Amino acid sequence: MxxxxxxxxxxxxxxxxxxxxxxxxxxxxxxxxxxxxxxxxxxxxxxDNRLKKIAVCVSxxxxxxxxxxxxxxxxxxxxxxxxxxxxxxxxxxxxxxxxxxxxxxxxxxxxxxxxxxxxxxxxxxxxxxxxxxLSDLDLCEKIFKKKSIQKNMSDVHYSIFLNLMKRCIHQLQSGLFLKDLDFLEEELKILQQYQFLTLxxxxxxxxxxxxxxxxxxxxxxxxxxxxxxxxxxxxxxxxxxxxxxxxxxxxxxxxxxxxxxxxxxxxxxxxxxxxLFLKTFFTAGPKEVKSWIFKAEKTAVQAAKLIHTDFSKGFIRAQVISYVDFIKYRNLIKIKQLGKMRSEGKQYIVQDGDIINFLFNI
CATH class of the missing domain: 3.40.50.300 (P-loop containing nucleotide triphosphate hydrolases)
Structure with missing residues (x-):
């Protein structure tokens, strides 16, 4: 993306x-x-000046x-x-x-x-x-009106959704942007599908x-x-x-x-x-070195999806080396011997400068 x-x-x-x-x-x-x-x-x-240094290491x-x-x-x-x-x-x-x-x-x-x-x-x-x-307020009110007359959602989800929209409408009517509200992760997933401008x-x-x-x-x-x-x-x-x-x-x-x-x-x-709090991770090999920008706090499986959906669907684990260690030791065998290559799971939070090799099943 x-x-x-x-x-x-x-x-x-x-x-x-x-x-x-x-x-x-x-x-x-x-x-x-x-x-x-x-x-x-x-x-x-x-x-990103780091790309050239990584490229030298992998020839x-x-x-x-x-x-x-x-x-x-x-x-x-x-x-x-x-x-x-x-x-x-x-x-x-x-x-x-x-x-x-x-x-x-x-x-x-x-x-x-x-x-x-x-x-x-x-x-x-x-x-x-x-x-x-005003554009977001108009959209919020339309969504609330449409959903409030629907009865096909589960009671719990229905109540959560309407209360969320009420909070958003109140915030916008107060002249404040939606991004200034504190939302739960599940609430953000709901809101992001509507592409609100003030979010x-x-x-x-x-x-x-x-x-x-x-x-x-x-x-x-x-x-x-x-x-x-x-x-x-x-x-x-x-x-x-x-x-x-x-x-x-x-x-x-x-x-x-x-x-x-x-x-x-x-x-x-x-x-x-x-x-914009964008970070960078790298993929590196003899064919190419590539940088990937991502929003901070992305997990390993979310980062894998940036490369290809197959990487996230068949995710097994991520082999991670920090940029500092990669440049310091330069040799992959030595990096492994020193324990500087980590095996991380789906929920690992990717750090800026991580050099990652994703293992996955197709």
Whole structure:
């Protein structure tokens, strides 16, 4: 499975410019709303310096990087959840993504129009978040209404399902995202089938100039209950000036927050993966060395499924070597003799850097 990130935001905030910079493509980026109608799709490899070192140890030149799909989705506007600006069509595309990259315009440039005639990042963030929230609320209410009249579920499951939907509706009516609720694992399995927008991880991409001529009240931004500055990435796609702004200084102190002037591809992708809590395991042999990105806390059998469904269906065990041990000893026979190769079962939690050989029955 290739991890999908949807790039969203108001029209003319820099979504297509960011997409072009990262994917090195050249899709249209015009100075008018809804330049992008059909989503643009780009696949980028995830850089990882460990691959080359592993390849040397197993004597192969074939290196395969894991990939992320970036989807440039047309600009949303107020009323998108009700169909404004082809909103329903665009929201459907976001539902198909694993994560959301929310681009916020912070730069002022009179030559680049703003759909609401002035640059106000706080308002713009609220507009997008509100539309995502209202779309989920509408979906939740429809699901609840449909299921509440069905009697074909077992009593226990029926009660759990309806109570879960009630909790979600109350959360959304309070103006809060679903991802801020604590769900049991069985509840998450129920919710994930509906692809709720506010349950997806979201990274804020602040598109600013180096001199940050647009002032933002950082205290007001921190008050927004749906904004988490620890998952934000300031980027510069427009001008080259010196940094001199309180907002920049505050953002630079945030956890997981870096600056990308003219967007360094490798740093951006790695930082994006870190912000989304994506980890990497490896498969290695004389034919090839390959990296696989996965969500933290995946079990061995879930990781096996990323390679092929047969691996998970016929799973026997996983032979696991840590990256540190693999590079230190380099010789598979020595690694086994020293007990550095572990035999793990289905419920083993895969760690970042694990080099895994899956044993399975077909």
């Amino acid at each position: 290739v991890y999908k990130c949807g790039i969203v935001g108001l029209p003319n905030v820099g979504k297509s410019a960011l997409f072009n910079t990262i994917t090195r493509l050249n899709i249209p980026s015009k100075n008018f709303p809804f330049c992008t109608i059909e989503p643009n799709i780009g696949i980028v490899s995830v850089p 192969t030149k074939n290196i395969v990087h894991s990939c992320i799909t970036l989807i440039d989705i047309a600009g949303l506007v107020k009323g998108a959840s009700k169909g404004e600006g082809l909103g329903n069509k665009f929201l459907k595309k976001i539902r198909e993504c694993n994560a959301i990259l929310h681009v916020v315009r912070c730069f002022i440039n009179n030559k680049i129009t703003h759909v609401y005639n002035n640059v106000n990042p706080l308002r713009d963030i609220d507009i997008i978040n509100t539309e995502l929230l 997806k991880p979201m990274i804020y991409i602040f598109n600013m100039t180096k001199d940050m001529c647009c002032n933002i009240d950082i205290n007001e931004l921190n008050k927004d209950k749906n904004v988490n500055l620890s998952t934000s990435i300031p980027v510069v796609l427009h001008y080259k000036y010196s940094i001199n702004n309180n907002y920049v200084n505050v953002l630079s102190t945030q956890k997981n927050c870096l600056f990308f002037f003219d967007v360094d591809f490798n740093k951006f992708i790695r930082h994006l993966c870190n912000s």
